[in-house]
Amino acid sequence: MDYKRCEMDIRVLRYFLAVAREESFTGAADSLMASQPTLSKQIAQLERELGKKLFERGGRRVTLTEDGMLLYRRAEEIIALVGRTEREFKSDEHDVSGEVAVGGHIPRFLLKAAARTHEAHRGVRFYWHNGDAADVSERLQQGRSTSRCCFNRWT
Numbered sequence: 001m002d003y004k005r006c007e008m009d010i011r012v013l014r015y016f017l018a019v020a021r022e023e024s025f026t027g028a029a030d031s032l033m034a035s036q037p038t039l040s041k042q043i044a045q046l047e048r049e050l051g052k053k054l055f056e057r058g059g060r061r062v063t064l065t066e067d068g069m070l071l072y073r074r075a076e077e078i079i080a081l082v083g084r085t086e087r088e089f090k091s092d093e094h095d096v097s098g099e100v101a102v103g104g105h106i107p108r109f110l111l112k113a114a115a116r117t118h119e120a121h122r123g124v125r126f127y128w129h130n131g132d133a134a135d136v137s138e139r140l141q142q143g144r145s146t147s148r149c150c151f152n153r154w155t
Contacts, residue, residue, distance in 0.1 A: 010082055012046055016046060
């Protein structure tokens with residue numbers, strides 16, 4: 001079998017993730033402080049290399065295709081692994097480090113616990129997404145989150 005080799009660049013994967021998160025090339029360009037034509041060219045090149053359409057383009061908004069959702073999950077894993085590897089080489093081997101992503105309506109006790117954890121272990125990073133159950137579920141289905149935790153208020 002003749003397999004065509006694909007040369008994926010970490011920078012292009014970051015571009016891809018930004019476009020997917022912003023659901024817009026213009027929004028992604030703004031967040032990355034890059035030009036929109038550069039972003040469009042890089043994503044088009046990535047789609048050619050993979051031989052797959054990654055986004056459905058409609059007006060000013062883009063959405064991930066099924067292939068795009070697969071790449072989104074893999075790109076997040078790759079970028080997270082690169083980040084962890086960089087932090088491991090820069091930190092003491094006994095430091096506690098990692099990433100925690102929390103979505104939904106975030107209770108105050110969790111914010112306080114996260115602050116205490118970060119104070120004690122600077123290598124632990126927290127990512128917050130505020131939204132209702134439907135929003136968090138949608139992020140899960142689209143592959144933009146990997147798990148969820150629901151908190152109910154007790155009266």
